[in-house]
Amino acid sequence: MHGASQGAVDHATEALEQVVSDPTSGTAEHLARVSDELYGVAAVLNEHLELRRHLVDPTGSASLRRGLVENLFSAKLDATTVQLLTTLVQTRLSSPTDLVEAVETLGRTAGLAAAEKDGTLSDTEDDLFRFGRILQREPRLRTLLADTTAPTDKRVSLLGQVLGDKVTTTARRLLSQIVRHPYSKALDYAAERLADAAAARRDRSIARVVAPIVLSEEQEDRLGDVLSRLYGRSISVQSDVDPDILGGLVVRVGGELLDGSVARHLRGAADAFPT
Secondary structure, three states: OOHHHHHHHHHHHHHHHHHHHOOOOOOHHHHHHHHHHHHHHHHHHHHOHHHHHHHHOOOOOHHHHHHHHHHHHOOOOOHHHHHHHHHHHHOOOOOHHHHHHHHHHHHHHHHHHHHHHHOOHHHHHHHHHHHHHHHHHOHHHHHHHOOOOOOHHHHHHHHHHHHOOOOOHHHHHHHHHHHHOOOOOOHHHHHHHHHHHHHHHHHHOEEEEEEOOOOOHHHHHHHHHHHHHHHOOOOEEEEEEOHHHOOOOEEEEOOEEEEOOHHHHHHHHHHHOOO
C-alpha cells in the first residue's frame, strides 16, 4: 500500500481504536458486527471500479466523498461503520485498489478487537496460524476454497466442514470472509496475514516490563491495572529483571516505549552536562 494510503488507514484505525476503548461501543458483539459490515463494503467496492474511483478522486472535495459514503451506506450499516468509512475517504488514498485493501484492513482490525474483548485473541491467533499451515500443505483444499466459479455458500460450507468446532468464533468469521471474498487465490497468504495481525494485536495488549528486581505478583497486578486504565483496554504484564537499569521501570506496550529507569535519567543528565 502506498504511503498516502497507509496514512489514511492509520487515521481511520485511530478512530476505530477510540471505539474499541469506549466501554459502551467497544463490545465484542458491536465490533464483530462492524467487522462483518466492513468486509461486506470491501466486497462491494471490489466489484464496482467506478465507485472506488469516485471515493478516491483527488479532484473532488473531502466533503463530496463523505457525502457519497453517507448516501450509499447510512441507511444500511451501523453508524460506527459509516463513521470509519467517511474517516477513510476524507483522507487521500493513492489508488482505487488501495481503498479495498484499506476497508478490509479495518474489518480485520475490528474482528480481532472483538476477540480481544471476549478474551479469545490468543486462541484466535493459534487457530489462524494452524489453518494457514493446513492450506499450505493442502493445495487441493486451497484451490477449492478460492474457486470463485463455485457458489459462495458451497465454499463457506466446505470451510465449515474443515474447521468443525475446533476454532474460535472470530477465527471462523475472519476465515469465512477471506473465502467469501478471495481477492487473490493465495488464501494461505491471506490466512497468514490474519495470524500476523492477531499476533500484533495480542502484543498490543501485553506490557513487557523490565525492572531492577523481581516484581511480586501483587506488583504486576497493580501495574497491569494502572496500564489498563491508561490505555483503555485490558493489559497483562510480563516482567523481566535487568539490574543495569538501577531503578524505576522500562515498559513497552506494542511499539510504545515508556522508559522511566534511573539509568535513562542518569544518561540524560550526563548528556546535559558533558565533560
